[in-house]
Structures are given as C-alpha cells and as structure tokens.
Amino acid sequence: MAWRRNAVRLYRALLYAYPAEFRHEYGSQMQQLFEDRLHSEPWLRVGLDTLADVAFSAPREHVHILAADLVYGARLIRKSPAFTLVAWFTMALGIGATCGVFSLINAVLIRSLPYVGPERLVYIWMPNPRFKEIPQEMAPFSVDFYAWQASQHSFSELTMFHQQRFRAVDSETVQRVGGAAVAGNFFHTLGAKPELGRGIEPADDQPGHQHVVVISDALWHSHFAGAAGVLGQTLLLNRESYAIVGVMPREFRYPHSADFPYSDGDISATECWIPAALTQQQKTEAMGSDGVTIGRLKPGVSLKQAQAEMTALEARLDPVIHPAPWGGWVALVRPFIDTAVGPVRPLLRLLLGAVSLVLLIACSNVANLLLARSAGRVHEMGLRTALGAERPRLVRQMLTEALLLAWGGGALGVLIAYAGLRLVLRVHPGDIPRLDEASLDVRVLLFTAGISLITGLGFGLLPALAASRVDLTTLLKQGGNKGVAGTSNRLRNGLIVTQVALSVILLAGAGLLIRSYLKVQSVDTGFAPSTVTVNLTLDERYATPQKLKDYFRNLLGQVDQLPGVVSAGVVSALPLSHRESISTVEIKGRTVKKDETVDDRMATTSYFQSMGIRLLEGRFFVDQELPGRAPEMLVSQSFAHLYFPSESVIGRQFQAGNQWRTIVGVVADVHHTSLEESPRPTVYSPFLQIPDSHAFLTVRTASSPERLISSISKIVHSIDPTISPERTATMRQLISEATSQRRFQTVALSVFAAVAVFLALVGLYGLMAYAVKQRTAEIGIRIALGAPAARVLGMVLWKGLALVSMGLAIGLSGAAAVTSLGAAWLFGVSSTDPVTFLLVPVLILAVALVACLIPAWKATRIDPVTALHYD
C-alpha cells in the first residue's frame, strides 16, 4: 500500500538522526521491525511510538559515542602530557585574550544600562554654528529648555541637570563628592528606580522645597555603612543640610565622566542628586543658567523626526530669546548610548581585530600540532579502518579530541582573562565608560565556551580530515608508517606561513602605535611637567572681585613663603584640565573673520614662571591695575603667527572682556586640550584684574612635590577651613592621564603582537623539529656520506627561513593594507613608516633564526648508525 511505503520512507529519513555508525549497523533491522509493527498494530500507535523512540534514543546513541570518544581522548591526553600542555597553553593564550576583550566589549557596549529603554533616550545640545571652535555639545540654556518643554511633541519626557561638586561634611571629615542638580522628572525620564525610598520628584523641584537628596549606593555604604535607617537622615552638602529620601542601586551612577563630551572631568561618577529648583528668574534669563538636556522619544517618533521638530522650534525661539548679536543657536538631537560609547567603538574594534588574529594564530598552531601527531597515528587509523571504522566515525573521534584540547584551553583562558582584566582596570585606560564594571559574567563565560567550541572544530577539522583519509593499500605497501605525510606536510608549511604573516601584521600595527606613542611623549608641551597644580573653587561668599583678589593674593603670598617654592601662580584654565574658555577676536585696526575665536585665559605673571612657559618677545604684563596706564595682555606664539605673520604683535590692541588691552609680550605655545592637537591661538589677561572663582594654583618647587602638596593643603585650610583643594596633581600626572588611552591601546596591541610572535615561533620550532625528525634517516645518510655539519645546518635553516620569508612577504603587504585603514590611530608617523617596516622583518628573521637553530643543530648531531635503524 502506498501509505505504508511512504511511512517506511519517512522512517528511513528519521534514521538519519542516529549516528552513522549505529545506522549502518542496525538501520535495516530497525526498518524491518518498523514494517513488522505497521503490519500488526494500529498505524497511529506505531507512528507516535516511533517518534517518541527516535526523540529519545537517537540523542542517547550520540551521547554514548561522545562518552566513548571522551574516554579515548582523555586516555590520549594522559599518554602525551607534553603535547596536551602545549596545546592547552596555546589555546589558553588565544582564547584568554579573546575572552578578556569580549568582557570589555560586554561591559561597555552590550550589558544593559540601568535605564528603561535607553535606545529611546537622546541628548539635546545647543550649538551655535557661528562659532566653529565651540564644541557641538553645548548644554542648552534653561530658558530654551523650558520653552521646548512647553511646546514640543516628539518627547514623552524632557529633563535637564547640571553637574555640581559638593563638599559632603561628616562629623569629622570633609569629602568631595560629585553630584548633579536635576529637574523633577530626571529619574522618571531615565526610567531609573531607587533601591530604597524615592527619587527626586516634581514637587521637590521648587525653590524652598529643594532640601532633599538621593544618594548613590557607594555613598550610602561609605557614609552610612549601608544602614537601613538612612532615609530621613541629614547629609551636609556645601554647608546646607539635605534630607535623604532615596538610595539609587549600585549600577546607577549617571552621569559618569565619560558619558558625554565636556562633562566635568573631576566627577568620575555621581554620588548624589539634588533638585535643581531653578527660580523663575533663572528659568527665563536669556543667557542665564544651562543644563544637559535629555529627552525620551515618544513611541513611533524617530530621531530624524525629533530633530526636524527641534530645529524648527529653536529657529522660531532663537530670535525671540536671543536677539542679535547673541543669537544663532540651534538644537541638535543625538542618541544617548552612542554619545557615550561612540568615541570608544574604534578602540574596541581595534582590540577585537587584534585578538582575532591572535586566536587565528593559536588555532593554526594547534592544528599544526595535531597534524604532526596525526602523521604519527596513521597506523592506528589504518587499523581502525581495517576493522570497519568509517571515515566520519574517525573524523568525529578526532574532533572530540580537538574539543577536549579547546575546552581545556578555554578553561585556562578564563583564568588568563581574569588576571588580564584585573591588570587593565589597574592601568586606567582612559575615558572608557563603565569599563570599571567589566567582569567575567555569565555572558562572557558562555561566549568563551562557544568560542572554544568553534575554535576546536576549526583547528580540529583539517587534521581530522587529513588523518582519516587512509588508503589501506598504500599503507600496507609502505609498512604502515608514512601514509599522509606528504599532504599534511604541505598543510603544515602553509599554516606556518599564515602564522608568520598574521603576526607580522600585528607586529607592524603595534610598531606603528609604539612609534606614535613615543612621538606623543616627545611633543613639546610648552610647560614643565614637575609643576604642582591645585584646583580651587570658591563659593558664593567670594562673590565680589575684591574678595577674590584678596583671597588669591593672600594664598600666593603664603605659598611663596613655603621652603623650596620657586614660584607660585594662578590661572583660570589649566592645560589638560578639560577647562576651556574662548573669546571672539577683535584687534584694533585689523578686520578678522567674523565669529573667529581664540582661547582666552586669565593668569598671574608668576603663572608663566611656575609653569616654565617661556617669554619669546616683549615682557610680561603688570599684575596690578595701574591708574593712568592702559591694561595689558600677553598672546601666544601661534596667535602672533596667525594674525601678524610678518610684523611684531607688540603694542597692538586687543579687546578682551569689553576692554581694549595692549599686547606687551608673546609667550610660547602650550598644548591645552590634548598633546595630539596643535596649540590654539591664546590670549592671557592679568588674573588679579579679572579674577575668577574657579582657578588653579600652579607651584614650582625645588623640593619634593608630595611634601609641598600637604603644605599647600594646610595653607588652604588655614585661610578658609570650608574651602579644600578639589584636586592636586603634578602636570606630569595630567600628561599621563591625557595620554592614557593611547598608552592603553599601544600596550594592549603590543602584548597581543608579542603573544602572536611567540606563538608563531613556537609553531615554527615545532615544525622544524618535526621535519628534522622525519628526515632523520635521510640526514643520517648524508652525514655518513661525508656531508659537513655546516651544510646540514644550512639545509635545515634554509627550509625554516624560506617559510618565514614567505610569511614575511605576505604579512608585510597585508600590514601595509591594514595599517592604511588605521591611519587615524597614528600620530607623527605615516602608515607605511619605513622604520617600522624595516624593523619588523629584522625582528621576525632574528627570532625565527633562533627557533630554527635548535632543530638545525640537533640535525648535525644525528648519528648515522642510529639514523639508519630509525625507519
């Protein structure tokens, strides 16, 4: 009957769920049994029974084979511990590096943020296209924000905050904590829920009701020992008391220093949130307060639509709120997550690319080891084939062995990744958001297990296919010893060439980064690295210029008296401190392009001396305001070059702070934002004439900076106990921080390159040692026939170096292609830097020579008599 034939055909197809070995042995029996049952039992019962049977027994047969193969593999591991250790260690390096990099990517890019639907969150910035030098990420003015909030339709919520540094006063200690003054809907917009109590609510965001605070989990533990009764207790912030109403969960510390550009670099993570509680005047003042603005897109509204609405809205508002000449502001909508992680994506891609190469090299290394071993197992494979084992069965067996090696390596790799991660967190790799949260979580472990599986199959497949291709006739003719040697030798040589090529690419990349790093390090910063700096912020009690002047004069006077102090000065914005200030350019008798800006600083004369900034022309200005004398100022060298390329700038008049000032001198350029950007034209006005409540004390000392720092802190405390230095650092520390990301990427890539070269050389050594062993008889005959040791040595060396040279040629052309893609990573060197591209082959050849020398030397020691008995 037709249905019965079809049922049997279906059953035959189902039999493919069983291992081939089992199917071949029992398939026809099982089919017959199935047919017998179809004849004698109701078809529905047979069908259901059979489906259940296949679902249950087919996996069981696979598990049985796997168990047998694992036992066999384990026996092999026990039999050759050296082989296993080398393979495990090799894979551990490859998988460990991959696992470590993945855990960074996991922490920064994948792991979910402690907000609801972060992909719907956006920042709204308010740049002014008239000023090209001003960054795009300008916080909107409060007046614009409240106007948007009243009439926009794209966002379900729109909130704002500004970062604020507090002095949190305990019973005895004063601690600086980073905080944020937030609008009433801040937590609601982010969708962040407190772990204790409540968040800041709209009712708190009113003048007079603002004395409540939500604290971070970290502050809860450091100040209140994690006590459950913390709610309702009082926290003293900047001498005002706030009632604690909530505690945020451990992972919520928004904003971090790296969450958005130009965030307060001194606030690494936020510890407390208070209501902004702006007054009506603050909300409506045209150029008054500002704050970082976050919106949550309504469902169905795209970023583009929101941008279109905000552009139109601000175009309407701008002329009303900001009449000429202060207008020209626009609204810029940017994705929230991308703002934080966008800048570090290239770095993570670089690391991922580098570890992929390392992993490939590790895999090909182990594949090579397996090939060498499988050449020695020809006899075993031949025997098993003769006993009826089929090729798929042999391949499966060898893949299981490869997986044992991969998983062993993976387990060791996790340990390596753990150690590596601890090291990475210690070196502080620059502004990478949430990197400190990187850990080996379940996702990382699953990833590692998956990578181990894939790599195991990857490096196991070629050797398994090569070894299982047994030609019994040839095998018997050759006495069972050679079999697959020819094919597998070609394969092994190919793998070594690949390894060398890949490590050359990595090494060239690392070389270029190292050269770039050295160039950055040798940049003339324009200032002395040993200068000690102290960041000070005075509060509202110092609201008048006179009070500020008195404070700083008093401070400078006392610091000058400290033993060892050479010079002490004050500046409004210190290089590499992330503080910026710019001014439009107006030079008397000179028309400059409209809206052009220069960097604008206030400094004392002693600032230049304490920082070691050289005077190139003219003289320093006079600090004091002198009656009857025109106010004075200094300009930087690049300012002079830009505006007065062929004449002297001295005596020219520049308008700064609504006042015409005479340029009396030119000072050397300093790198302000970073060491890698060329210095911007800068003007300096006397600090003591236009003082600022935020300033940096700069001190040059002949003695140790550490001792000096504690003496300065004492002086600051003695002048006003409620003011404490926000941060003290030497310029060397600031330089180190400014170059930390470059240092991190250079070190990481160099480590990966070193691992790659090491693995390639281990592989090369293994190959050469094996080749010499394989040719023992031949070399023995040559020696017996009188070949001198030098010729034997040369023969082996030549073979090794020929392979390396091929790898070098391929690798160098690959490196030239790859590095040209990464030109953005380089500083001061071209992507085909001749020094790097010369040094890499020299280094590779030198170490390759070492790797080949030992097997070559061993070849010369072969005893002809033993060798002839060898085969």
Next chain:
Amino acid sequence: MNSLPLTPQVFHILVALADRDQHGYSIMQDVAERTGGNMRLSPGTLYGSIKRMLEEGLVVELRAKDRPRVEPDDERRRYYRLTPLGRKAARAEAARLSEMLEQARVYGLAPKRS
C-alpha cells in the same frame, strides 16, 4: 559486569532470550506479551540496548549456520543468543528484584505470597 542494576529494557531482553534464540521483532513481541503490552520496545530503544549488551558480552549475534530453522525465514533478520555472562546477569538481577520484593512484603507494601 558494570551494568547492575540492569535497565528494565535490558532485563526484559535477557528474559526473552532465556529459553530460545530470537530476532529483534520476536524479542519485541515476547516482551510485549509478557508485560501485557505495558512495555513495547521501539526500534531505537531495542537496538540501542542490544548494541550495549553486545559490547558488554551479555548476548551474541548468531552466525548464519547457527540460526534456528524457521519457515518462512527472512535472511535479513539477525538472531541473538544469551551468553553465560548474560544468564548470570539476568539471574543476579532477578535475585536483586526478588530480594527487594521480599523486603516490601515485610513492610506490607506488596501482597503476601499465596
């Protein structure tokens, strides 16, 4: 012998082979009959068990000349015979089971011997 206690399937196959050599289908029918249809060995389970019993030496597959003569015979069928080891295993398992039954009786968990 590493397989005591035996799985019910293996035990039933051993019992089925205790008095005569049989092929797969007749083992299946035998077991189904003896258990009143409660245990129906499907092909995968049956041959999976037989494979392991062969590996452990509990049964052997009969060569062509040793096959029982039955009419009509299908040459494709394979016959299995209990080995002395298989018999020993079945005995040991039966003893284990009856010991357990005895204990259950003592505690009134099974009907008394009639």
